[in-house]
Amino acid sequence: MKRKRWAEAKLLLEELDRHYPKQPELLARLVNTCYSLQDMSAYQLACEHLLEADANNPEATLGLAGSYLATLCPILAIKTFRNFLHCWPDNERADEVRKTLVDLEAKLDNLLTEMQLVDVKDGFELAALHEQAQIYLERNEYKKARRAEETILQAQPTFLAALNNLSQICFADGDLEGAIANSQQVLNASPNNHHALSNLTRYFFLNGQIEAAQKTAEQLKTLSLDAIDLWSKKAEALTYLGDDQGVLDTLAQAETIDNIDSTPNAYLLYHLAAVAAMRQDDTDRARRYWKKALRLQPQFDLAVENLADLKRPVEHRHAPYPFHGGNWIAKKTIDQLALPPSSSSQPASNEETGEAIRCFLEKQPNIARLLPVMLERGDPPMREFAFTLASAAKTPALLEELKDFALSQHGPDSLRVKAANVVLTEGLLPSGHIRMWTQGQWREVLLIGMEIHDGPYDIHSPQVQVWLDEAIAILKLDQAKDAELDRAEQLLNQARTAEPNAPDIQNNLASLYSLQGRTEESDILTQETIQTYPDYVLARINQIRRYVRQGKLDEAEALMRPILACTQIHFDEFSALCNAQIELLVAQDKVAGARSWLEIWEQGYPQHPQLRYWKEQLKRPRALKRLLTQ
Numbered sequence: 001m002k003r004k005r006w007a008e009a010k011l012l013l014e015e016l017d018r019h020y021p022k023q024p025e026l027l028a029r030l031v032n033t034c035y036s037l038q039d040m041s042a043y044q045l046a047c048e049h050l051l052e053a054d055a056n057n058p059e060a061t062l063g064l065a066g067s068y069l070a071t072l073c074p075i076l077a078i079k080t081f082r083n084f085l086h087c088w089p090d091n092e093r094a095d096e097v098r099k100t101l102v103d104l105e106a107k108l109d110n111l112l113t114e115m116q117l118v119d120v121k122d123g124f125e126l127a128a129l130h131e132q133a134q135i136y137l138e139r140n141e142y143k144k145a146r147r148a149e150e151t152i153l154q155a156q157p158t159f160l161a162a163l164n165n166l167s168q169i170c171f172a173d174g175d176l177e178g179a180i181a182n183s184q185q186v187l188n189a190s191p192n193n194h195h196a197l198s199n200l201t202r203y204f205f206l207n208g209q210i211e212a213a214q215k216t217a218e219q220l221k222t223l224s225l226d227a228i229d230l231w232s233k234k235a236e237a238l239t240y241l242g243d244d245q246g247v248l249d250t251l252a253q254a255e256t257i258d259n260i261d262s263t264p265n266a267y268l269l270y271h272l273a274a275v276a277a278m279r280q281d282d283t284d285r286a287r288r289y290w291k292k293a294l295r296l297q298p299q300f301d302l303a304v305e306n307l308a309d310l311k312r313p314v315e316h317r318h319a320p321y322p323f324h325g326g327n328w329i330a331k332k333t334i335d336q337l338a339l340p341p342s343s344s345s346q347p348a349s350n351e352e353t354g355e356a357i358r359c360f361l362e363k364q365p366n367i368a369r370l371l372p373v374m375l376e377r378g379d380p381p382m383r384e385f386a387f388t389l390a391s392a393a394k395t396p397a398l399l400e401e402l403k404d405f406a407l408s409q410h411g412p413d414s415l416r417v418k419a420a421n422v423v424l425t426e427g428l429l430p431s432g433h434i435r436m437w438t439q440g441q442w443r444e445v446l447l448i449g450m451e452i453h454d455g456p457y458d459i460h461s462p463q464v465q466v467w468l469d470e471a472i473a474i475l476k477l478d479q480a481k482d483a484e485l486d487r488a489e490q491l492l493n494q495a496r497t498a499e500p501n502a503p504d505i506q507n508n509l510a511s512l513y514s515l516q517g518r519t520e521e522s523d524i525l526t527q528e529t530i531q532t533y534p535d536y537v538l539a540r541i542n543q544i545r546r547y548v549r550q551g552k553l554d555e556a557e558a559l560m561r562p563i564l565a566c567t568q569i570h571f572d573e574f575s576a577l578c579n580a581q582i583e584l585l586v587a588q589d590k591v592a593g594a595r596s597w598l599e600i601w602e603q604g605y606p607q608h609p610q611l612r613y614w615k616e617q618l619k620r621p622r623a624l625k626r627l628l629t630q
Helices: 006-019 024-037 040-053 058-070 074-087 094-106 108-114 123-138 142-155 160-172 176-189 194-206 210-222 230-240 244-254 266-279 283-296 301-310 350-363 365-377 380-393 396-406 413-425 462-475 482-498 503-515 519-532 537-549 553-564 571-587 591-604 610-617 621-629
Strands: 432-438 441-447 451-453 568-570
Touching: 006 024, 024 040, 024 058, 040 058, 058 074, 074 094, 074 108, 074 123, 094 108, 108 123, 123 142, 123 160, 142 160, 160 176, 160 194, 176 194, 194 210, 194 230, 210 230, 230 244, 230 266, 244 266, 266 283, 266 301, 283 301, 350 365, 350 380, 365 380, 365 396, 380 396, 380 413, 396 413, 413 432, 413 441, 413 591, 441 591, 451 571, 462 482, 462 503, 482 503, 503 519, 503 537, 519 537, 537 553, 537 571, 553 571, 568 571, 571 591, 571 610, 571 621, 591 610
Parallel strands: 451 568
Antiparallel strands: 432 441
């Protein structure tokens, strides 16, 4: 806080509050930090918590009242200011509060009229309860929000704002039909209610009722009300439909109005326009709009995330995305996905997982229809979730969607290549070079039909594993001493005696012989391993690399072919394969092919430490070839 690193301070204070709740001094600091960040929602919550811990706190009461004004809850602000004057009539700020209260109460009848609660019994309290329900809704406290709105509807059944909020609560509960019914009930009473039209467009779209969604959106477009949030609600509905030009036109219309930037949801309008602009390949315009959104709402996370994503290399970007995952699929709906039990010793099979996901999608057909939208426009977690479902379910329709995604320009390169490999193994794409969008341009990309896994590999007894670990650590030393190599040989021979049918032990022993200059023994043992265990990939790869160094490129290529025909490969084997393919292709003067394999390696195993080495080496292919074949 002293260094004004407010965001870091807020995270630390919130963590402390979770461990040590209701500590007034801690909460007072959290209140001040949130105010410095101008995060009014968090400031409001911190004030509430401080008052729970210290009810006799006039400053916190005034802070809470101010937060209600900032978050457009004027009824709650009036109620809180009145409470302040009741409890502390002689406070040094009481006269200031009385003046503020006079101004607010002068507008009270208009506020209640707008809410259709003027001249209604307990109208003021019902209005305050509705504003509290909206706060609960923003905090995802759906049970509290529902109780509050249902209490209001019992007293005032025609209160449309409560019905609009109930529609959003139904959606959060995974009840799309209920959400649609509540919105339609509002429109029956008020056909031009822009909240209901926007919400209904969204619910129809998410429910797969595209024509109905387009119809309500067209009606929404024609509205020219004096509502302060009309423009953001229009843009929100059109964003779900993917109508990028419609969103940009909405912003253009809104900007003709004086003080549009002062309206409560202007930041959301600029964010959605930024998404639309970037989807039309106007990145500079998108960046301007996101920066504008952050000037209006500094803590708006979607703008922060998209701008941060733009700083990443183009091949790693997810931007633009308009919403977080919960706006597309309710968490309660996702929670209904029951995957088969799995453990480290006995993971669920791909068949079991695929069947569970197919059953889930049969019960939730609207989600199956949404998966391609998630692949195109979802935020990073939702895009990964959509890919996981589609690639595990492997229904014909979803495989076609994965193919379309693989050949699109949406999302990071690595995820599209994964999608391409899934459909490749299912026969929807041919192996070999294919035109794909990578690194920000259309290029020919090499695809291999392999599934890379990290399942159990080379399982040994505890004692043998200890010997192996120590021996392999020595083999990985840059310049192992003779005594160290002798120690490694002793350990590997012990392991081989204990487990004579373990190909990885023989392969490591062959590598040791090579380091010791015992080339003939190494070659003999490698050949023996290949003949005895023809499916053991690492021994074949070691022999391929020897052939490359000996200039026997035809022999190396012949030994490589069976490996390339594999449909499944372990991460360790995959890295060794890519390494060997790069060496072979460089030796064959096929530098472009070597670079393609380096891309495949990076997409399949982006954290591998050797990637940086190869990127540098492939800048000097002639020198590299001399190094490999000398």
